[in-house]
Amino acid sequence: MTRPILHHYDLSPFAEKVRLAFGHKRVEWASVEVPIWPPRPDMVPLTGGYRRIPALQIGADVYCDTALILSELDRRYPDHALYPAGQVGAVTAFAAWADAAGFVPAATLTTSIIGDGVPAEFIADRIAFMKHDFSLAASRKAAPVNRQRVTALIGIIADMLADGRPFLFGDTLSAADLAAYHPLWFARSNGGEEIARLIPLDALAPWMDRIGAIGHGERTTLTADDALAVARDALPDPTEGVVDGDPGSLVAGDAVLVQADQANDPVRGTLVAANAREIVVRHSSDVAGTVHVHLPRLGYAVVRDGDA
Numbered sequence: 001m002t003r004p005i006l007h008h009y010d011l012s013p014f015a016e017k018v019r020l021a022f023g024h025k026r027v028e029w030a031s032v033e034v035p036i037w038p039p040r041p042d043m044v045p046l047t048g049g050y051r052r053i054p055a056l057q058i059g060a061d062v063y064c065d066t067a068l069i070l071s072e073l074d075r076r077y078p079d080h081a082l083y084p085a086g087q088v089g090a091v092t093a094f095a096a097w098a099d100a101a102g103f104v105p106a107a108t109l110t111t112s113i114i115g116d117g118v119p120a121e122f123i124a125d126r127i128a129f130m131k132h133d134f135s136l137a138a139s140r141k142a143a144p145v146n147r148q149r150v151t152a153l154i155g156i157i158a159d160m161l162a163d164g165r166p167f168l169f170g171d172t173l174s175a176a177d178l179a180a181y182h183p184l185w186f187a188r189s190n191g192g193e194e195i196a197r198l199i200p201l202d203a204l205a206p207w208m209d210r211i212g213a214i215g216h217g218e219r220t221t222l223t224a225d226d227a228l229a230v231a232r233d234a235l236p237d238p239t240e241g242v243v244d245g246d247p248g249s250l251v252a253g254d255a256v257l258v259q260a261d262q263a264n265d266p267v268r269g270t271l272v273a274a275n276a277r278e279i280v281v282r283h284s285s286d287v288a289g290t291v292h293v294h295l296p297r298l299g300y301a302v303v304r305d306g307d308a
């Protein structure tokens, strides 16, 4: 099977979800290190404009957003399912909520401690892209509100684990655990001892340690140039299973723009297929050749290019 390639940086909480998924499924993968702030000239030709981290490349297919990346990993490596049978909907909905609830509050509590060491370029980029200020001063000012938000997340996780179950949805790890875990992982790994004052994690420590112990599977390193060559030398997989049935009445062959609800990094290309779970767009460039860019349906809208 073609080796999956993860475009990411080590500090990325969302990428940690996928690295742990590789560990859980015992998958061999290749790591392409991406700069922590753009420009990302070697990644964007593969994603058609999506700039966020991580992106998963398998040959000439590129999967954006961890929600879809994890379900694609389940499709290709069904053992140790992250969306367990009978719980797919509940896990998907919980994970979408936890991703949104935890990431910015936990990251901003962390920068309220370490913000002085954060490069000015990073702060300026995230203000422009996310309209969010990670500077020390702004993070400290926002700390009381972010503590409340993270406390709510921790309370829900604690409630779910209260009956002694090892993972949020039962005996096995699911995408729900990874979504609830990654913001707390980032805070615990980067916030030093002081983070315990802002985010009391003691009650969740056994659950977090259980997840951390999964590790990242077998990781090798690949250059960005080599990843582009992999895409150029491959053909996208047939899109069987993703039937032509877009609820917005678009059809395969239309020039489209796929826009996230919560971020401004639209993907441009030609619609290949779309259904209730996934949108597939063809994108071509000299450096990457023709790729299929896959995005989740939940949280994204596809419109005719020019109508946006």
Ligand SMILES: N[C@@H](CCC(=O)N[C@@H](CS)C(=O)NCC(=O)O)C(=O)O
Pocket (backbone or CB within 6 Å): 011, 012, 013, 014, 015, 036, 037, 038, 051, 052, 053, 054, 064, 065, 066, 067, 099
């Ligand atoms: N919904 C996306 C969110 C990804 C995301 O926001 N990732 C962060 C890094 S952890 C990011 O891309 N930040 C801006 C950037 O690096 O350009 C997912 O699940 O993959």
